Amino acid sequence: MVIIHVMGGLGNQLYQYALYEKYKFLGKEAKLDLYAYKDAEGADREWRSLELEWLDGLHYEVCTAQERMLFLDNSMKLADRVRRKLTGRRDRTVRESADYMPEIFSMDNVYLYGFWGCDRYYTDITSLLQAKICFPRSRNPRNHEMIEAAATENAVSVHVRRKDYLTVADGKRYMGICTDDYYASAIRYVSERVEKPVFYVFSDDTAYARAHFVQENMHIVDWNTGRESLYDMELMSHCRHNICANSTFSIWGARLNINQGKIMIRPLHHDNYEVLDAEAVRRNWPGWILIDDAGRVC
Secondary structure (H helix, E strand, O other): OOEEEEEOHHHHHHHHHHHHHHHHHHHOOOOOOOOOOHHHOHHOOOOOOOOHHHOOOOOOOOOOHHHHHHHHHHOOOHHHHHHHHOOOOOOOEEEEOOOOOOOHHOOOOEEEEEEOOOHHHHOOOOOHHHHHHHOOOOOOOHHHHHHHHHOOOOOEEEEEEOOHOHHHHEEEEEEEEOOOHHHHHHHHHHHHOOOEEEEEEEEHHHHHHHHHOOOOOOEEOOOOHHHHHHHHHHHHHOOOOOEEOOOHEEEEEEHOOOOOOOOOOEEOOOOOOOOOOOHHHHHHOOOOOOOOHHHHHH
């Protein structure tokens, strides 16, 4: 059995769910560990909700506390503590340590801890994921109106993520990647290849979006907030083409887009600690257009 630790927000949770589906596709037994949302306390507890539960009829198997203990060997019973002191810990955790780790698919009886966001893992199950990941019907008529409009246009989603990336904690890791040059280059790339594109801009900073995306064919999507924010991902998936931020949220919006001729654009690097060169990123993200912070197509 393989147990996959679930953590993060919706985009990251979907990656861990996708890895679960990849193991099932390969005929292996896998389960998700929801401990961080259900049972953890203090620093171990996720501050975000288990948003996988908000999706429509998503099915997955969940490991039990006993199964987790077998893999993590973190029991505080006196006998187990003495045994660990004498013989060592039997921790079977495999932590994500590279962008792409295909060796995990030959492992068994392991506990996987990581985000597993490399597109290369999922190229053979993309259509399966598109079929399984469904959104509950929105009660907001504006969402249905946009889906109907996008079906008649060359709609292009543009995701601009700012607020949490401007904090001290996240800024060092994520800021400086999706620059004005990045967005200008991405919009130009699409405009040169798509007839009469219509850009739908999604952002957690709508004031910034309104000040910077002002062309007549640009519309700010600002009505999905709080728990309803997941509908932004659905709306992105209904656009014909996608310009993503360095955010798993918009990456999933593009991945769930079923348009066969779609253009998917993402930043060359997702965060400031990546050391991969452009060739490695292209290899791990087949089918994507990569643009760096200077606006160069890589």
